[in-house]
Amino acid sequence: MYRVFEALDELGAIVEEARGVPMTAGCVVPRGDVLELIDDIKDAIPGELDDAQDVLDARDGLLREAKDHAESTVSTANAEADSMVNHARAEADRLLSDAKAQADRMVAEARQHSERMVGEARDEAARIAATAKREYEASVGRAKSEADRLIESGNLAYEKAVQEGIKEQQRLVAQTEIVATANAEATRMIDSAHAEADRLRGECDIYVDSKLAEFEDFLNGTLRSVGRGRHQLRTAAGTHDYAAR
Numbered sequence: 255m256y257r258v259f260e261a262l263d264e265l266g267a268i269v270e271e272a273r274g275v276p277m278t279a280g281c282v283v284p285r286g287d288v289l290e291l292i293d294d295i296k297d298a299i300p301g302e303l304d305d306a307q308d309v310l311d312a313r314d315g316l317l318r319e320a321k322d323h324a325e326s327t328v329s330t331a332n333a334e335a336d337s338m339v340n341h342a343r344a345e346a347d348r349l350l351s352d353a354k355a356q357a358d359r360m361v362a363e364a365r366q367h368s369e370r371m372v373g374e375a376r377d378e379a380a381r382i383a384a385t386a387k388r389e390y391e392a393s394v395g396r397a398k399s400e401a402d403r404l405i406e407s408g409n410l411a412y413e414k415a416v417q418e419g420i421k422e423q424q425r426l427v428a429q430t431e432i433v434a435t436a437n438a439e440a441t442r443m444i445d446s447a448h449a450e451a452d453r454l455r456g457e458c459d460i461y462v463d464s465k466l467a468e469f470e471d472f473l474n475g476t477l478r479s480v481g482r483g484r485h486q487l488r489t490a491a492g493t494h495d496y497a498a499r
Contacts, residue, residue, distance in 0.1 A: 261295045264291055
């Protein structure tokens with residue numbers, strides 16, 4: 255087959271290198287060389303075709319063998335798959351049956367255990383209730399006794415507090431009378447002090463007024479003496495009395 259392609263390449267090269275015929279699309283090629291190449295191609299083609307046919311036959315054989323092997327493999331795989339499915343189904347049924355039996359057994363055991371625990375809890379609850387009732391009754395008795403004692407103690411304390419309150423009230427009443435007397439005396443003393451202060455203020459005002467009057471008389475006499483002296487001075491000197499202007 256390689257010789258066929260080689261001859262075709264040489265034929266193409268001859269055509270490309272051939273001299274063209276003027277005014278036409280044709281060319282002039284060496285006849286002998288071209289014929290020789292064509293003979294080579296003819297001689298090479300049958301052998302190459304036989305080789306190609308052998309290759310095709312071998313391919314068909316391989317395809318048939320592959321198909322047969324594939325069909326055999328698929329058939330075997332299907333058979334094995336059916337067998338495995340059947341086995342798995344049987345195993346699943348067995349496991350389901352075992353699980354169901356185990357579940358029934360566990361449910362029965364759980365029911366028995368729960369019934370036993372409920373009975374024990376009921377007995378324990380009854381015992382605790384009886385104990386609680388006894389403790390409640392004892393606590394109520396103690397609380398009642400303590401309440402009676404506290405009430406009696408409270409009554410005694412109340413009576414004592416009442417008596418003490420009466421005594422304190424009497425004491426405060428007596429003390430209030432003393433305070434009232436003291437307040438009255440203090441008011442009298444304050445009023446007397448205000449009166450004495452007013453009297454002293456009046457005497458002081460009279461005294462000051464008298465002294466100011468005496469001082470006024472003294473000043474008036476002094477001013478008159480000064481006036482007379484100034485008049486005498488002006489008269490003796492013969493000056494005009496500017497003050498008279």
